Amino acid sequence: MSLRVSLSGRIGRSFHLDVDFGIAAQGVTALLGPSGSGKTTVLRAIAGLERVPGTIRFGDEAWQDGRHFVPAHKRPVGYVFQGGGLLPHLTVGRNLIYAARRAPPGAFGCDDVVARTGIGGLMDRIPARLSGGEMQRASIACALLRQPSLLLMDEPLSALDSEARGQFLGHFESLLATLPIPVIYVTHDETEARRLAIGCVRMRAGALDPGGGPLR
């Protein structure tokens, strides 16, 4: 299902967000822009974690409009944060069970998700014993087991050094390309966006960047 986002309002004392864009029903869309341009705020608004005036529609459902605001826990959204989002006291396997137990029935089976993310050998590890790349793969697995209809990723590779990032990008490329749901991938790295995404939304200072153009 496609997503339509139209938001306009002030965040805090001085930041004004004003965006209007749609993304395709499938594939990866990069949300690109310099630091402080409002990318995370847009992602948080889509997830229902931030209230910004405007409308957000997913397929024929209104997640927010002038009258309704669907709370975060009722939006079928998976969210992968910069440093991962695993519960630190649980092993990877227990994190997966925890994520799956709280989810509705859906398209992503446990074996399929473990195979896609390549984390079969990590089940008994606690998050503190994972590398940055392993942490991100396990976080993606947890996000998918929550059976999202839309996956949001906020600079998932930013905590990795450049060597790990290079190694991980290839794996990530095939993982994201085969997901049957739309993905919004926040980054300020044009190369990363070009490798992973089929389209992009560019932001600058809280608005869409009119001079941004397509991925290059």
Ligand SMILES: Nc1ncnc2c1ncn2[C@@H]1O[C@H](COP(=O)(O)OP(=O)(O)OP(=O)(O)O)[C@@H](O)[C@H]1O
């Ligand atoms: N809850 C808030 N209260 C006040 N200001 C906020 C809030 N959330 C974000 N901001 C401000 O909004 C602006 C955009 O922040 P945001 O994190 O969305 O940018 P970003 O493009 O994701 O940046 P980065 O790439 O550095 O993560 C910043 O100036 C930030 O200080």
